[in-house]
Amino acid sequence: MTAFWAVALFVAAFAACADESLPVLKAGSEVYSNVTVTSVTATDIYFTHARGMGNVKLKNLDPEMQKHFGFNPAKAGEVEKQQREENAQFHTNILAQKPVPARQPETDSQTGDSDGDIVVPKLYARSFRGRQPPQIYVDKFLTPTPDLKGKFVLVDFWATWCGPCRQSIPHLNALADRFKDQLVVIGLSDESEEAVLKMTSPKINYYVGIDTQARTMRMVEVKGIPHAMLMDPKGIVRFEGMPEYLTEDGLARLIAKHAD
Secondary structure: OOHHHHHHOOOOOOOOOOOOEEEEEEEOOEEEEEEEEEEEOOOEEEEEEOOEEEEEEHHHOOHHHHHHOOOOHHHHHHHHHHHHHHHHHHHHHHHHOOOOOOOOOOOHHHHEOOOOOEOOOOOOOOOOEOOOOOOOOOOEEOOOOOOOOOOEEEEEEOOOOOHHHHHHHHHHHHHHHHOOOOEEEEEEEOOOHHHHHHOOOOOOOOEEEEOOOOHHHHHHOOOOOOEEEEEOOOOOEEEEEOHHHOOHHHHHHHHHHHOO
């Protein structure tokens, strides 16, 4: 996997205190050890720790640490208000869209271009096929952190409240299982950790992350979910659209064609 992914997927790219190491970081009742700060925003601190990756609200730190990281309650309040308004508008826009039919394509000719790649009939997002996508933000993985080196990566934008998204989960499970040596599947939701973990059926057997500010979805201009993007090991988008259009046979052809 290229440096684009090593940096873009796991680091929220904001300045301040990056790479600062702390033996312990306390946030409310949570205690993190072996902390390395990756970035700090007006509202949050992002870091790696002994158990993986995480982020916490600056307002939940003790006063000394808030001062250390330059926490400004007034500024944080303004940012959180703006985020709530943007997220509410984003969900309103999604719900206003006509949903894409959740079906398999009848024949490869309906979804194939002259090079044999898969092209869906209609895209409910900005197209990045044939080039690198925008930076992909993951605030936190709710599963073990995936190893992306040398792998194809399928990012599925989804939400627990979205019926077609839940219907796509068994299909994504099948792809993750059949191509486990070549493919990493990541479900990315803009919901809270609590909301995602509350959903236990259908069971997700691939990696799950959250981007609670919906930064990636906005940059990809997703207007209907589920929406998936498949990147090759060099970070180039090779498929985009409803996950159901990415059949096992179609994915096998893409992997054979675009592998290093």
